[in-house]
Amino acid sequence: MKVAIFGASGLVGSAFVEQVMGLGCKAPSTKMEVIPIVHSSGSAWRLARYGMELKSADLLSLDSIREAISGATHVINCTRGSEELMLDGLKNLLKICREKKIKRFVHLSSVAVYGDPPPLESEHEHAETKPEIGSYGWIKLQQDEIVQKAHKEGLSSIILCPPNITGPYSYFALDILKGIQKGTFALLDNGGSPVNLVDVANLVHAMELALTAERVDGGRYFITDGEAVTWYDFVNSFHEAFKVQSNLHYLDVQEFSGMLSPTRPPKRSLVKSFKHLFSDEVRGALLGDPGFEGLILGVRQAIKRMPALEDKLRNELGGKIQVPKVSLGQKYNVRLISQQRRKVLHLHQLASEKIGYTPIIDFQLSVKNFCNWYHDMHGDDEVPWNLLKELEVS
Amino acid sequence: MGEINQFRIGIVGVGLISLQSHIPAALSFPDIKVVAFIDPAVERARQDLSMFGIEAKIVPDVKDVCAELDGVIIATPNHTHCPIATYCLQQGIHVLIEKPIAVNVEEGKRIVEVANANGLVAAVGYCTRFRENVILTKSVIENEYFGKVTGFAYQFGTPGGWASYSGYHLNAGSAGGGVLMVSGSHFIDRMLHFFGYPQGFSYWDDSQGGPEANAKFEANFSSLTHALKGAARFSKTVRLPGGLVIQTTKGKLILQETDDDPLMFFPKDQPQVKLQVFSNENDDSGSMDLNVFQRQLRDYVDACRNGTKPKVSAEEGVQSLELMQALYQKKMPMDMVGQPMLDKVF
CATH class of the missing domain: 3.30.360.10 (Dihydrodipicolinate Reductase; domain 2)
Incomplete structure (x- = not known):
C-alpha cells in the first residue's frame, strides 16, 4: 500500500506521517509507504527534520496532482485553505484519483457540518446537517457531498468526522491554554457541557483503519475519544501542569448572551453613500490627483463664498459627533466560550462497527502527551530560561 | 544628483526577500541605480518584477553584466553565496551578501580573502x-x-x-x-x-x-x-x-x-x-526614518564609496558562522x- 497524503504538513497530516512511518518512535505502526504532499515548504519543517522527501502540489492544477500521486494506491485528504481550494481543489483531486484508479480515498471532514450549535440528534451521524451558509461547516458539508458523489461514481471513499483535535501541537488546546493565561477564556455554566475531543493519535489510527477496511460506503463517521469529558474536566486537566486554576473565569449563559451583539451588515443608504463620497479619505485621495485637484479646490472656493450653505453642508454631511463607548467588561474569546453551548456528545459507535475503530489513547494520556510536548517547547523554570516568562506578559 | 554619481547595483536572486525588501530599498535612493537583475528563472523574474515598472536588464548569470556593475546584492540560496560572491569580487564588484555569508566557515573565509585581496567591500545582510x-x-x-x-x-x-x-x-x-x-x-x-x-x-x-x-x-x-x-x-x-x-x-x-x-x-x-x-x-x-533594509543598503553603498568598513563585515559574518x-x-x-x-x- 502506498498512501499519498495531501496536507501532510498540518497537525493531522504530520502526525499521520510520523506515526505510520515510525518517525521518532520505536516502530512504525504499519507497513505503509507514505508520500507526504505539502502545499508550501514554509510549513513543512516538522517533517523536513527527518530528511524525508516531500512533494509539493497545487490542488488547483490537475497536472500537479497527477504528478504528486504518481505511484500511490491510496489517498488521504487533510487539506485546508480557501473555499476555492477546498471545493475546486477537492474536485480536481477526486478526478485524478478516479483516473489513477486509486483504491481508497479517505477524506477528513468536521463535526462543524452539523451546524453551531449542532442538534441533539447529532450524537449519531444521520442527524440533519444545517451549518450556517458561508461558514466553515458549510464548506466542509459541500466537500462531504462531493466525496459521496465520487464514491457513488466508483471511487471507494470514506469520510472521517473529528471534533476538536487534542494531543501534541493541538491548536485547540493551545488556544484554551493561552486564553486561560491571558484571562480571555471562561467556563460557561461551570463547564458542565461535553467537550467533544479526539486525540490526534486516535484520529491517525482511524485513518489507518479507513485505508485498510475491506468495504466502505462513502459514509461519514464520527471519530472521537469516546469519553464523556466536560469542559471543566478538560480545563482542570491543565491544572497540574500549568497551575491555571487561579486565572479561570466563569460565566453563566445569560451573562454570555448579553455579550453577544448581533452583527448585521450595514443597510444600503444613499445618504451614507453620499457622505462616504465626500469623506476626508476620498477627498484626500482625489486631491493627490492633479486631474481632480483643480475641480475640488474650485468647488471648495465656490462653497466658501456661501457661508450659510457651507455650514448646512458641514452639518448635513458630518452628522452628529459620535463618542465611542469605553468597553468596561472583560474581553473574552467568544469562539471558545460559544462552543460550550453545544450540548451533544458525538459517538463513534458507527466507526467501531464499520471500520473497527477503538481509541488507542485515553483522555488522561492525551492530556499528558500535550503537557509533555508543551513543556518540551516552553519549559522555562531554570536559570536563565526563566527570564523568557517575561515575554508572555511584557 | 547627476546620473554619473549613481552607484550601479545588480540584484542577484529575484526571490521573496529581494522582491519584498532589497528591491524596494534600492529603488528608494536617487543615488542608486538598479542596472540588472540576475536570476536563472528569467521569465518568472520578469513577471515578478513587472509590479515595479522599472527598466533593467534581467539576465540568467552575473557574468552577463559584470562590466556594468559597481556592486551587487546577493540574495540567492545559501550554498550559492560563496561562488557568486567570490566571482563578483574577482571582477572588481563590491558585494552585500544575504545572511548567512556562506554555508560553512571555509567558504566564508574564502570570501573575506578575496574581498581583502581586491580591496573591496564584502558586507553581510544581518539587517536587524x-x-x-x-x-x-x-x-x-x-x-x-x-x-x-x-x-x-x-x-x-x-x-x-x-x-x-x-x-x-x-x-x-x-x-x-x-x-x-x-x-x-x-x-x-x-x-x-x-x-x-x-x-x-x-x-x-x-x-x-x-x-x-x-x-x-x-x-x-x-x-x-x-x-x-x-x-x-x-x-x-x-x-x-x-x-x-x-x-x-x-x-x-x-x-x-x-x-x-x-x-x-x-x-x-x-x-x-x-x-x-x-x-x-x-x-x-535622517537614516532613522528609513527601514532596516534601506539603512543596510545605505551603509553598504557608503562603505563602497568611501572605502570604509560596513556595519556588518564579512569577518563578522564568518565569526557567526564559526x-x-x-x-x-x-x-x-x-x-x-x-x-x-x-x-x-x-
Missing part, C-alpha cells in the same frame, strides 16, 4: 543590526546604564512561515542547517555583537537527518569583570513570542523581536514601574519534540 532598538541596547549594555549584565535568554518561534521559491531552506545542504541557520543566525549575530564570543556552550536540536526544526543552546561568557550565562531557543513548529530578556544587577531589559518596539527596562526595586528607553542621539542624516558550526558539532539530541507516548499500544 540596523534596528534603532538594537543599536540602543548595545550602547546601554556597554555603558552599564542599567547595571551589569548577569544573564540573558532569547526565543523566537513560528509554526512554519517563510517559504522560498526553491524550497532550499528545507535542505540542510543548501541552507547550511535548519532553524538555527535560517532563523537563529540573526540572533547569533546580535549576541556576538552584544556579549562577544562565548567561552563554552551546549547545544541541542531535533534533526533526524534533515534540517532541525527546533534548536536551543546555553552559553557562558566572561568579560573583564564578571561572567554571565545566556540561553536561546528557536522553533519552526511552535509559536514562541520573540524577544531577548537581559538580567542586570538593577533589573531586566526586554527587547522584543521587532524593528520598532522600544527597549524596555523593569527596575528590580520598583516592580510597579516599567521604563521605555529611547536614544537621545541626534541623527541629522559559532553556528561549533554548535552543530556539539549537538546533543533534543527529545523529538511532539512525539506522543504510544508505547503502551504498539
Whole structure:
C-alpha cells in the first residue's frame, strides 16, 4: 500500500506521517509507504527534520496532482485553505484519483457540518446537517457531498468526522491554554457541557483503519475519544501542569448572551453613500490627483463664498459627533466560550462497527502527551530560561 | 544628483526577500541605480518584477553584466553565496551578501580573502543590526546604564512561515542547517555583537537527518569583570513570542523581536514601574526614518564609496558562522519534540 497524503504538513497530516512511518518512535505502526504532499515548504519543517522527501502540489492544477500521486494506491485528504481550494481543489483531486484508479480515498471532514450549535440528534451521524451558509461547516458539508458523489461514481471513499483535535501541537488546546493565561477564556455554566475531543493519535489510527477496511460506503463517521469529558474536566486537566486554576473565569449563559451583539451588515443608504463620497479619505485621495485637484479646490472656493450653505453642508454631511463607548467588561474569546453551548456528545459507535475503530489513547494520556510536548517547547523554570516568562506578559 | 554619481547595483536572486525588501530599498535612493537583475528563472523574474515598472536588464548569470556593475546584492540560496560572491569580487564588484555569508566557515573565509585581496567591500545582510532598538541596547549594555549584565535568554518561534521559491531552506545542504541557520543566525549575530564570543556552550536540536526544526543552546561568557550565562531557543513548529530578556544587577531589559518596539527596562526595586528607553542621539542624516533594509543598503553603498568598513563585515559574518558550526558539532539530541507516548499500544 502506498498512501499519498495531501496536507501532510498540518497537525493531522504530520502526525499521520510520523506515526505510520515510525518517525521518532520505536516502530512504525504499519507497513505503509507514505508520500507526504505539502502545499508550501514554509510549513513543512516538522517533517523536513527527518530528511524525508516531500512533494509539493497545487490542488488547483490537475497536472500537479497527477504528478504528486504518481505511484500511490491510496489517498488521504487533510487539506485546508480557501473555499476555492477546498471545493475546486477537492474536485480536481477526486478526478485524478478516479483516473489513477486509486483504491481508497479517505477524506477528513468536521463535526462543524452539523451546524453551531449542532442538534441533539447529532450524537449519531444521520442527524440533519444545517451549518450556517458561508461558514466553515458549510464548506466542509459541500466537500462531504462531493466525496459521496465520487464514491457513488466508483471511487471507494470514506469520510472521517473529528471534533476538536487534542494531543501534541493541538491548536485547540493551545488556544484554551493561552486564553486561560491571558484571562480571555471562561467556563460557561461551570463547564458542565461535553467537550467533544479526539486525540490526534486516535484520529491517525482511524485513518489507518479507513485505508485498510475491506468495504466502505462513502459514509461519514464520527471519530472521537469516546469519553464523556466536560469542559471543566478538560480545563482542570491543565491544572497540574500549568497551575491555571487561579486565572479561570466563569460565566453563566445569560451573562454570555448579553455579550453577544448581533452583527448585521450595514443597510444600503444613499445618504451614507453620499457622505462616504465626500469623506476626508476620498477627498484626500482625489486631491493627490492633479486631474481632480483643480475641480475640488474650485468647488471648495465656490462653497466658501456661501457661508450659510457651507455650514448646512458641514452639518448635513458630518452628522452628529459620535463618542465611542469605553468597553468596561472583560474581553473574552467568544469562539471558545460559544462552543460550550453545544450540548451533544458525538459517538463513534458507527466507526467501531464499520471500520473497527477503538481509541488507542485515553483522555488522561492525551492530556499528558500535550503537557509533555508543551513543556518540551516552553519549559522555562531554570536559570536563565526563566527570564523568557517575561515575554508572555511584557 | 547627476546620473554619473549613481552607484550601479545588480540584484542577484529575484526571490521573496529581494522582491519584498532589497528591491524596494534600492529603488528608494536617487543615488542608486538598479542596472540588472540576475536570476536563472528569467521569465518568472520578469513577471515578478513587472509590479515595479522599472527598466533593467534581467539576465540568467552575473557574468552577463559584470562590466556594468559597481556592486551587487546577493540574495540567492545559501550554498550559492560563496561562488557568486567570490566571482563578483574577482571582477572588481563590491558585494552585500544575504545572511548567512556562506554555508560553512571555509567558504566564508574564502570570501573575506578575496574581498581583502581586491580591496573591496564584502558586507553581510544581518539587517536587524540596523534596528534603532538594537543599536540602543548595545550602547546601554556597554555603558552599564542599567547595571551589569548577569544573564540573558532569547526565543523566537513560528509554526512554519517563510517559504522560498526553491524550497532550499528545507535542505540542510543548501541552507547550511535548519532553524538555527535560517532563523537563529540573526540572533547569533546580535549576541556576538552584544556579549562577544562565548567561552563554552551546549547545544541541542531535533534533526533526524534533515534540517532541525527546533534548536536551543546555553552559553557562558566572561568579560573583564564578571561572567554571565545566556540561553536561546528557536522553533519552526511552535509559536514562541520573540524577544531577548537581559538580567542586570538593577533589573531586566526586554527587547522584543521587532524593528520598532522600544527597549524596555523593569527596575528590580520598583516592580510597579516599567521604563521605555529611547536614544537621545541626534541623527541629522535622517537614516532613522528609513527601514532596516534601506539603512543596510545605505551603509553598504557608503562603505563602497568611501572605502570604509560596513556595519556588518564579512569577518563578522564568518565569526557567526564559526559559532553556528561549533554548535552543530556539539549537538546533543533534543527529545523529538511532539512525539506522543504510544508505547503502551504498539
